[in-house]
Amino acid sequence: MTSLRLEGVGFVYPDGTRALTDVDLAIEPGERVAIVGQNGSGKSTLVRHLNGLLRPTEGRVLHDGEDVAGRRVSALAARVGIVFQNPDRQIFAGKVRDEVAFGPRILGRSAGEAQQAGLDALTAVGLAESIDANPYDLGYSRRKLLALASVLAMGTPVLVLDEPTTGQDARGIARVQQVIADVAATGRTVIAISHDMRFVAETFGRVVAMGAGRVLLDGDPAKVFAEPTWPILASTYLEPTYAARVGARLALGPTPREQDVVDALVRQGAAIDPERTILPD
Amino acid sequence: MLGGYLGPTAIIAVMLVLAVRGGVLGTIVRASLLLTLPIAISVVLVSVFTRAGTTVLLQIGPFDATLEGVDFAGQTLVRLFAISLSIGLFVLTTDPRALVFDLERRGLSPRAAFVAVATIEAVPTLVERAAVIGESQRARGLDTEGSLRARLRGLLPLVGPVILGSLTDVEERSLALESRAFSRPGRRHLLWSMPDESWQRAVRWALGATLVLAIVARITGRL
Numbered sequence: 001m002t003s004l005r006l007e008g009v010g011f012v013y014p015d016g017t018r019a020l021t022d023v024d025l026a027i028e029p030g031e032r033v034a035i036v037g038q039n040g041s042g043k044s045t046l047v048r049h050l051n052g053l054l055r056p057t058e059g060r061v062l063h064d065g066e067d068v069a070g071r072r073v074s075a076l077a078a079r080v081g082i083v084f085q086n087p088d089r090q091i092f093a094g095k096v097r098d099e100v101a102f103g104p105r106i107l108g109r110s111a112g113e114a115q116q117a118g119l120d121a122l123t124a125v126g127l128a129e130s131i132d133a134n135p136y137d138l139g140y141s142r143r144k145l146l147a148l149a150s151v152l153a154m155g156t157p158v159l160v161l162d163e164p165t166t167g168q169d170a171r172g173i174a175r176v177q178q179v180i181a182d183v184a185a186t187g188r189t190v191i192a193i194s195h196d197m198r199f200v201a202e203t204f205g206r207v208v209a210m211g212a213g214r215v216l217l218d219g220d221p222a223k224v225f226a227e228p229t230w231p232i233l234a235s236t237y238l239e240p241t242y243a244a245r246v247g248a249r250l251a252l253g254p255t256p257r258e259q260d261v262v263d264a265l266v267r268q269g270a271a272i273d274p275e276r277t278i279l280p281d
Numbered sequence: 282m283l284g285g286y287l288g289p290t291a292i293i294a295v296m297l298v299l300a301v302r303g304g305v306l307g308t309i310v311r312a313s314l315l316l317t318l319p320i321a322i323s324v325v326l327v328s329v330f331t332r333a334g335t336t337v338l339l340q341i342g343p344f345d346a347t348l349e350g351v352d353f354a355g356q357t358l359v360r361l362f363a364i365s366l367s368i369g370l371f372v373l374t375t376d377p378r379a380l381v382f383d384l385e386r387r388g389l390s391p392r393a394a395f396v397a398v399a400t401i402e403a404v405p406t407l408v409e410r411a412a413v414i415g416e417s418q419r420a421r422g423l424d425t426e427g428s429l430r431a432r433l434r435g436l437l438p439l440v441g442p443v444i445l446g447s448l449t450d451v452e453e454r455s456l457a458l459e460s461r462a463f464s465r466p467g468r469r470h471l472l473w474s475m476p477d478e479s480w481q482r483a484v485r486w487a488l489g490a491t492l493v494l495a496i497v498a499r500i501t502g503r504l
Binding site: 048051053072073074077078080081082084086088089090091092093102103106107136150151154 | 410413414416417418419420421422423424425426427437438439441442445446449
């Protein structure tokens, strides 16, 4: 397992745009961390530092206490796997099985091990039956799951997901949530960038809110989505979930599920037929 | 002997003045020198040592370097430089979209204009896409910084998504355009018109007339 630490990390793009300023972050093995913030707040830039795709212009990045400044991306990829937002920027193989075996093969697994790791990952995301399909015959949401499987198959101690729920329907989101829970259950770290606050509140144990390249909030969802922080969230164009806003009025705490809100309303005598308002888990 | 240099040299002088005005002097001179260098080397070698002449400047083995050869090479070089400067100035100071839109205004078919603009605009998009794909594959452990063999092995994962993504983009863009009545026949109104002042039109006519006169003079042996 790998612990990650960013110490005073700052980053300025070659065109002079400052994307990160003095970011201090420590992520322990097994944590589930969501990174949220408006577009351009530095989320993607931040995670690209975790596997060396970007190198800090100030500060340093450490894996297990070791500065990774001199390490190649191809070496760091064995520790930190990143699933990018657009699957079409990644998929190249003519068959799903070859796409998922690519990463493990690069990491030095045998053909048999790579095939097995690929099959396991496809099973985890619900694509096992598509193993012989052409990736481009799959719809966008399934290609996104394939991209997730192809990195999952690498078995990296840290898994980073960039907007994993974009383009997913409720079933796809539930699948992603299950994958995250399964990965975390093995002691591996999951980090996700997301604009989907409901997904964030329900899935992650820690939320890091960013704005203008800085960490604005860092804590468990109950702390980050608590009513006193709403102005800070608003400053980075985020708003708590509908359930959180209503739940705050109903004293349900900062991260209630929508079903909790319905149940509370029913308890308080609202004119709601509970049989007709059962929401999916 | 100097007559052969006057025309190209005048063109070079005008191009350099225009390049200064356009703020592209350094770029255009560098690009022109780089473009003409390989041709210039071969022209100098072939002309100086193989062109027949009466004034031998030096001998290297069986080859004579003649004054006539040097003169021919010199004239060829200034012409090449004039041509490359002219093309370079055009490329560096003309917005490709403006060019294509103006051609469409003058009767170029919208389909041809679209193909031209799409091709021009595809370049930065491809560069951006290639960069993201590179990051994506490196994040899966692909070594793009190692030996030549390792880089060659990584070619397909890098090139594949670029090509597939480009094809998909073209298809999606075509569908989006069709859904906005792109291929509707008939006259269309362009929302943009290129600024074209009277002195610019006068200069264009003058340049066109000069070109015709130069061709006539050349044909009739007066130039």
